[in-house]
Amino acid sequence: MTRAPARDYRLAKAGGHTAVLVFFVTFLAFPFYWMLITTFKTTQDLYNTSNNPYLFHDPPTLHHLQVLFDNTQYLQWIANTAFVGVIVVAITLALAVPAGYALARMTGAWAQNLGIAIFLTYLVPPTILFIPFSRIIGDLGLQDSLWSLVLVYPSFTVPFCTWLLMGFFKAIPRDLEEAAMIDGLSRFGAFVKVVIPISTAGMLTAVIFAFTLVTQEFVYGVTFITSSSSYTVSVGVPTFLVRGDVYFWGSMMGACLIVSVPIAIVYNLFVDRFVVGFTAGAIK
């Protein structure tokens, strides 16, 4: 008597679970699936409205990717993004690693408040800062130069990474350094020789996060950079490839996909650590 309803309930629950997951995966991943299909379809297949758009009526083509690589500055934009990303990551680590460590080891209420204050600056949006920045960058003679982005991007990577690293360093027991200091190392020596080697995971997280933020940034890029050879990839594709009435849909979708998927895969490996950074304070 009781067994059948219990089984029905279990089945219904499993079915509901699957239905929920299918719905969300479809909603969230569909645009990328659609980019993939579009990238490899011939133009006439894409623009024939009587064709079923889900199917390939012509064999898959590499034409759009060829256009992207041969006739646009896509590779240059990727190189620009990598250039800015690497330098910003270096600046971020140089500033945020010592700062995060200092905040983790300082005592007293004001050190705690300072940590929170630094994090809050991450919430000050580019939307408020980009107008004065456009003048500052002009005054420094950096308009249209990738160095303008190198200068400005740490303004959002440093606050978040400092906060993230502070959490990591707090988790390292003070005893470890104190033991090293008793053995004759200075505080600085203990930091370099004891703390840094065991916090590579934390620093790698900061690296990935800073680099991801650089590739995603759009507002400053579109404000400071005006010539197409200096674009980063997140600015170049929407401003340059969309210009005019002719949309190269296949090439644009390929451009989006090629950048997005590798970042997503790397980010996915570190996502739990980012969540710790975002929620520090709310989960204890």
Added chain:
Amino acid sequence: MKRSPISATTVPGSIFPSILTRLADDDRWLLRVILAPAIIYIVLLVGIPFLMSLYYSLSDATVASRELHFIGLENFRRVVASHTFWVALGNTVIFTTVSQVLVIALANILAIALISDFRGKWLVRLLIILPWVAPISLSSIGWLWIFDSIYSIINWTARAAGLFDPHYWPIWLGQPRLAMASIITVQVWRMLPLATIIILAGLASIPQDIHDAAVSDGAGFWRHLFEITLPLVVPVGVVALLFGIVFTFTDLIVVLVLTRGGPYDTTQVLASWAYFTGIQGGDLAGGAAISLFLLPVLVAVSIVFLRFARRAEVA
């Protein structure tokens, strides 16, 4: 403990080494010194531009002129007198409120579905995290193609499935209400992964014995959900909401790529209008004044965030 400053008898040449020795010996000073560069960078690159933004909003700054004159609240008066301001303010509120209500509701459902173990979970997680990780200016172009006026896959699918009348062919980005619905959809799509993983972390941090106690007390699925699980997720849900509000209220990328504020400013938000006025229009003062209307909400969010941070310290 307080140390006396470098003693007056020290000869000038030895000041430098004595500072170094002091740093190496005195922990508190060393920590302050290594903290300083980050603070200085943040003050220079966030603090100063922020103050400049305040000053610009009270001046007649333009791209064309190097001279600035203080004109008081004139820009704010001009902005508030503009019809576009009220449209953009209303749109910003709708854009933020509707998208964040949907994000929080959907994120809870998705997080609860993801907390149990099932085959292929890593793949599902990878797929659902994509929208948050992919550069939004690029994925918005994907949506531009999905919403295309002629080749929209949504329209084709809905018609093929018999959901749309054969004569109904909505122009998603060209009709005011549909355009607003479209940019809200894209914003929900983009913010949902972050909210989901934050809430998932909150769910995972609930001790298992609480769940066991609820089950052994005979709570069913829904009762367990509404009386045990969801109340315990509230704090972390608030954090997800705060980030969502900040990232949505100040965002201009989705609007810029998809509609450029159109048709007829019906999807113009404060952030995109500030961009069009300040950067494209060259009216730095006007743009700064518009963007400062975002500030009250940011301050409110920060205060709530601070309360949470404090509470977590006490606990």
